[in-house]
Amino acid sequence: MLKRFNMLSALIKKEFLSILKDPRSRMIIIMPPILQLLIFANALTMEIKNVDMMVLDYCNTQESRELIAGFEHSKWFGKIIRVDSNEDIKKNIETRKIEAAVIINADFDRKLKEGQPAAIQLILDGRNPTTAAAMNGYVTQVASTYYQLSGNGTANGAAIGIEIRNWFNPDVIYQWYLLATLIVMLAMMITLILTAFSVARERELGTFEQLIVSPYNSLEILLGKTIPPLILSLLMLSLMTFLVITFFGVPFNGSFLLFLFSAFIALLSLVGVGLFISSISKNQQQAILGVFTFMMPAILLSGFVSPIEDMPQVLQYVTYLNPVRFFMNIGRGMFLKGMHFGDVFANLVPLGIIALITLTLAATTFKRKLE
Numbered sequence: 001m002l003k004r005f006n007m008l009s010a011l012i013k014k015e016f017l018s019i020l021k022d023p024r025s026r027m028i029i030i031m032p033p034i035l036q037l038l039i040f041a042n043a044l045t046m047e048i049k050n051v052d053m054m055v056l057d058y059c060n061t062q063e064s065r066e067l068i069a070g071f072e073h074s075k076w077f078g079k080i081i082r083v084d085s086n087e088d089i090k091k092n093i094e095t096r097k098i099e100a101a102v103i104i105n106a107d108f109d110r111k112l113k114e115g116q117p118a119a120i121q122l123i124l125d126g127r128n129p130t131t132a133a134a135m136n137g138y139v140t141q142v143a144s145t146y147y148q149l150s151g152n153g154t155a156n157g158a159a160i161g162i163e164i165r166n167w168f169n170p171d172v173i174y175q176w177y178l179l180a181t182l183i184v185m186l187a188m189m190i191t192l193i194l195t196a197f198s199v200a201r202e203r204e205l206g207t208f209e210q211l212i213v214s215p216y217n218s219l220e221i222l223l224g225k226t227i228p229p230l231i232l233s234l235l236m237l238s239l240m241t242f243l244v245i246t247f248f249g250v251p252f253n254g255s256f257l258l259f260l261f262s263a264f265i266a267l268l269s270l271v272g273v274g275l276f277i278s279s280i281s282k283n284q285q286q287a288i289l290g291v292f293t294f295m296m297p298a299i300l301l302s303g304f305v306s307p308i309e310d311m312p313q314v315l316q317y318v319t320y321l322n323p324v325r326f327f328m329n330i331g332r333g334m335f336l337k338g339m340h341f342g343d344v345f346a347n348l349v350p351l352g353i354i355a356l357i358t359l360t361l362a363a364t365t366f367k368r369k370l371e
Contacts, residue, residue: 007215011224018201051131052078052309054089054101063109067120070146071102076138078309089123094337096329099125099307100135112147127336128177131307176251179244180335181304184328187237188298191267192291194229195274199366200287222366225278226271233267234260244335253338259330262344265351266327272358273323279365298324323354 053071057064072080081098083089089101103121111118122139124132238260244250252259277290299305301315302324308316319325326347333339 008220008223011220012227015198015224015228051099051135051307052081052097053135054081054083054092054098056083056086056089056101056103058106059104059108061109063112064104067104067108067143067146070142071139074138074142076134076142093123093125095343096125096127099128099131100139102139127180127332176248176336177332179248179250180332181328183237183240183244184324184331185299185304186240187233187263187267188270188324188327189291189295190236191229191233191270192274192277192295193288194232195225195271196277196281196287196291197284198225198229198275199278200281200284203281204283219363222275222363225275229274230264230267230271234263237263237267250335252335254334258341258344259334262330262334262348262351263327265348265355266323266330269323269351269355269358272355272360272362275362276358276365279362298322301325302328304328320350321354323351323358326351326354 055068055071057068068080068082071077083092083101086103089098089103092098093101101123103123105119105121108118108120120139120143122136124135126132241252241256241259245252273294274291277294278287281287281290301308301311301319301322303319308319308325311319329347330339330344333343
């Protein structure tokens, strides 16, 4: 047993040296992620629309119902969901089922009739500042239009005051949302590229045949190819997290150890994808093409570019097979919300299942290639 462990340690050491001695691998691990982190943090922007919203109507009069109808008939919103308590709003915003909620005060109709400013409260999920800013503008526009059509409007706009609260990101700093997401994508990229290169590099250098005739079995070779990229990716993720917190001032409200454990499970699922790509690639060029073939759909179906709820129903089901979706949920939740274990666990279960599937697929393919 000790002999097999020493042999495995030697294989892992050899894989570390192969990665770190290769100039291309060193560049992939260190420079691109840091440069992209710095550049995209200041350059990348996006817009989101058609977001679902909750409404809590304490007034429940004709006036408040007409205002809600204005939201329902607006082209900017998706579904308008009526609820009965603040707890419903809190639970659904925390779990990211909705992005915004409007609370209509009980004296809304009375103040309108008396010509006084009638206040409504807008609750926003500040974890996505772009959506929060857009919803702020849309709700203000609908309220202004309603007030003018009700016969109380003036040329100067609405007398409906809107009290805005942005949860998890009070100042709606878009950079916070972007960076919390970006380090997840960069860690994913490092993991995929390093694992995809591993076997393809051996084939290109002509050393893959030596592995086949070596005393290592397929499981030991697979572990030797898995552990170094996983450790290097976790180290780079930790470094990027430190940079984001220290230099960009993004708050980290969760448990760092829980974040690292979650990242380990998430990256493990991506290691399986990378090893599968590496097993079917004849050279590193094919491996890198395979990585980008996987990455683009994975990012687009993760909820980063547009909300998953706005995608066609079929694609929404497909996202459950995407580890990046759940990894991003954890990343944003840990930074901006301080996600608790229960919420993290809900994302770790599908990640664990995906990791089991991808690693099994990679191991089966890898074993067949060795044979």
